[in-house]
Amino acid sequence: MEPIRDGDVDISGAARLLADPARARMLTVLTDGRAQPAGELARAAGVTAATASEHLGKLAEQGWLAVERVGRHRYYRISLPEVVQVIEAMAVISPIEPVKSLRGSRTHRDLRLARTCYDHLAGAVGVALFDGLCDASLLDIVDGHWTAAERAHPLLDELAIAPTDLHRFGRRPPARTCLDWSERRYHLAGGLGALLLTRMLDAGWCAHAATPRAITVTTSGWAALHRTLGIDRETVTTGRPEAESA
Incomplete structure (x- = not known):
């Protein structure tokens, strides 16, 4: 029997994870390598706690984030250095947002x-x-x-x-x-x-x-x-x- 071979990589799947502004903002906050609580990431992204939880769950499911429980709180950090490399590379080719304050x-x-x-x-x-x-x-x-x-x-x-x-x-x-x-x-x-x-x-x-x-x-x-x-x-x-x- 022929061994099962992996198919091509799904670049669009990774791109979709980054395409949401709230997820992109939370990932950007986490690029310093330190763990952050879900509430802080929600505030940084400007979304509700429930919405942030949904976004963070998707990122963790894909293995991009590691989750640590401390009491009643969950702390998230980027688990793959390659995620940071991708974010930095995309920042090079992305337009700069105008400063409004x-x-x-x-x-x-x-x-x-x-x-x-x-x-x-x-x-x-x-x-x-x-x-x-x-x-x-x-x-x-x-x-x-x-x-x-x-x-x-x-x-x-x-x-x-x-x-x-x-x-x-x-x-x-x-x-x-x-x-x-x-x-x-x-x-x-x-x-x-x-x-x-x-x-x-x-x-x-x-x-x-x-x-x-x-x-x-x-x-x-x-x-x-x-x-x-x-x-x-x-x-x-x-x-x-x-x-x-x-």
Whole structure:
């Protein structure tokens, strides 16, 4: 008997899940990798709790979301990094919504400056970090792929990242490029991208902002980025109001 072979992929099915504005908004909120309660996602999407529950159920059924119960509450997070990659890729080719309020303008500014892209740093700061790592020869192209170089550097020393850490990402690539939707240039993803953001948060170089997904670079963080990689705050924030410093 001939073995049963899988058919073609149903791209339209995935597209339909993203086509609903409420689902798209909830997924976008979750792209920072953190779990959020259903009520918060409902508010972000501007829908009722019942409608949000229905949308979240469909996304969980397809394996896009993981659900965790804490008491009477359900917390949702994106379970597949590929979902974030698709959202970011679609953001690159999507029209920008007009800003209609002071709050919307601030949110747009904060996200363009620095934000999480799942578990790594994106926005103008993320792009500057990627460029700085390349200029410092900490990232090299090998056979068309980005590979983290194993050598000492003040940035790695200050963040307590050892060259051996670059072998501990399992099957995940140490470094890969991710096209930034707001800058239209690359920022750093992969294991090293995630590790750098984690250590920068731990070291107090940056912090999660009040705006969902936004990252605030602290005064000490700007000083550290300039000291280790030559990243200049004024250059990064040129053309945009500067982020508030913690």
